[in-house]
Amino acid sequence: MSLNSTELLDQFILESRECLERVGQRLLDVEKAPQDADLLNDLFRQVHTLKGNCGLFEFKALELVVHAGEDVLDRIRNGRLSYNASIADALLEAMDYTASLIDVIEADGALPEGTQDRARLLAAALRDHLGEPVAAPAAGRTEALTPVAPLPAPDWSNALPAEWRQPGRVLVRYVPEATCFFKGEDPWHLARTAPGLLHLDVRPNTPWPEGDQFDCYACNLDLRLVSEAPLAEVEAHFRYVPEQVDHWHVPEQPAPAQPTTPATAPVATHAPAPHTDLLNARLQQVWDDQCRLLARTGISAGTVAAVRQTLTNLLVCRDDHALASQAHTALQGLAPGPVPLAQWAQQYHPDGHGQAHPPGSPPPAMAQPPRRSATHPTPEDGGTERGQKVLKVSQDKIDRLMELIGEMVVAKNALPYLATRAESLFGQRELAREIKTQYSVINRIAEDMQHAIMQVRMLPVGIIFQRFGRLVRDLSKKLGKDVSLVIEGEDTEADKNVIESLADPLIHILRNSLDHGLETPEVRLAAGKPAQGTLRVAARQEGDRVMLTISDDGTGIDTDRVRLKAVERGLIPADRASSLTDPEAVQLVFLPGFSTSDAISDLSGRGVGMDVVRNAVERINGQVELESVRGQGTTVRLTLPLSMAVTNVMMIEAGERRFGVPMDLIVETVRVPAEDVHHFKRAQTTVLRGRIVPLRALSDLLGLESAPRLNEDGELAVLVVRLGSENVGLLVDNFHGTSDIILKPLEGVLTGITGFAGTALMGDGSVLMILNPKELV
């Protein structure tokens, strides 16, 4: 069939993902408000849509799971089943699996053979809830999820040596997520410590990439192990990563032939027949449908008219034209209203076996137009609720547009140079002026265009917040803590890239709060706090920055322990540690390699600390601030740019060369008289606005052989930049204007060079090196 066209499949994948995302969100919402009928209906509808779509393709595994989910939700929606945490778990697990199947479908266009087994298990787990009566839970019914028939061996297990696969053993395939290291998981350790481990086979999940593309933070393992421990023990061992694990219990006897899956067969059945028979049979069915419709009491005039129209159309499709036109005339001559039409339609058999009875008094032509209904056809909200027309565009296309406009912004900068050349080189002053006029027009259009495209890329931060509900729920459960997640300002918008690069740091901060910050209910009660901890994630826009605040009301950071650790790890000298104030000591956690956790915890060990968070945030020109009050909680504040597509830089001159410095980092530019520069030993400082600012010569930092130049008035040009919480003055030769640039990171052999954020192509074709003062100073 031509139905599995790629276009339809793409649409299916896109829509399925949307549904799944919404389902995940709604499931968590419903947990908070299990009585909310609107929520439940929306949840049901999403799964319903998903199932309907699955039916268009032959994805049996997918349909099995989704169908079971739909049935459960239908019961809940109708109040015949009460929503509880175990149903929520089963649904979440089923939807996670569904999402993974969608990924497989996207990659391969089909589902591999083995997927139905897991699907059947999940569907069974869901359907298990259907058997429960609504009010009273069945007494003592705690049946385990054991399938009736042994499952056939999954494909992957066949790749294992035959002697491993002995009856009674459990075969496990564990494919850790690429991002598992960031979740504090240790796949190797987990696999090695599996109960009853007999064999362990490790291979890369995908072929190892070339050296320069190797990402040491991405897990790329496919672990297969054989255990002689009971299945339940193995399952318990992998309970934190069930979605990454597939296991198979080798049956005592050889597995029987795979039972055929119950197909959702269409209800209408037709016997194979020559086309005329088929056509007539279907025609008769539709005709009968119309008769039944007419026989209903209270049928509306509009429906009668529609039935009349349908019957007329059906007659057109009759084989026998003479009979058809005869019947047509008869139909046309009927009196209005359902009764005569019903009588006629009942007696007339379109397949030719019956005869129509012409009516006695033929009224003129067609039936009267149906009576105008007194009620207004439009519902009250019909006018205002006009749905916004939404166009879905793939991300690639937007990225391409963004790239093009980036090039355009740069290319338009060539015009001023051209104007200057026209004037100075060719003496065409008039032409130069015209070029400048044109430039200002193009400049304005380009800026508008850039702004408009950037708007397209703006996404609400709620998109990443959505994941947190699940994360907090799962982790707090795992840790035995009671945590309520409060999300504020999820509508705040920021550029897609900013939002995407935020996800990992945010998850890390949340994990820290859950793991180290928030206490268990007992500890909290003992400290006089409410048993339930609060984790607050708030977003708001301030000017052209987005502010994100993640705060908890947990135990706060133990500054004494932080000082101790920092000294122990040799990060700072002991005398300095003791002289730090508490707020200063808190900042030590940002030092690379810092981790206070004594035992590497299940969640946030692994040495991925706050320094990683800070680096990730600074990479997108953001800042992190940390505040913590012992016993009261911790607050992390992230300040981020709305967009990072275009960087505004100031051009400066040092050692006869031009460099760019990102405007985000620049505090001010000042001219300082040479006599106001103070020398202490080899360091130079000056006083600006009552504060001492250390000065560094940019040419020294870059290893250029020239001292900073004084201008005619004997002043030095000082560019004050912000480095973390400190200001530093860079001595340069001169300031030039600012420019919007597209920052390209250093690539290839230049990758390792420190001190530079990247390069930018200027309008005159030259390359401007963009400094990274943080690395320089």
Next chain:
Amino acid sequence: MKNILVVDDAATVRMYHRKMLGDAGWHVEEAVNGLEALERVMNQPPDQPFDLYVVDINMPKMDGYTFVRELRRLPHAAQAPVLMVSTEAQSQDALAAEEAGANGYLIKPARPQGLVLTAALMLGDVQVARRSADAQSLQGVRA
């Protein structure tokens, strides 16, 4: 050319129906829920009315049943047949569809030929009906 309005909240299903019905040679338009469909019907130029509505049941804002009831109150658009297509396999759904005034009911996923043949019959498009019936007899009809 015959004008069909496909009403379904699932974009994939809309695309599928558009393909099936469009390939049969009819003009297909789409609406994502009953409310939008009603608006479309009311704003449709009187000389190009819809000749058939292919309608889903469970949709946000306004479901298929309500749509049919409201549609049948509109003076100029009421005559076109309504074909309900839904995944609800229970007989009460078919009955509810009938009660709302739908002229036919198919279970989703409607097999392409089943959908096209029924649509052709309801539209009175004898050529497409024959072609579709031919194609089905050639294929051998799946039960």
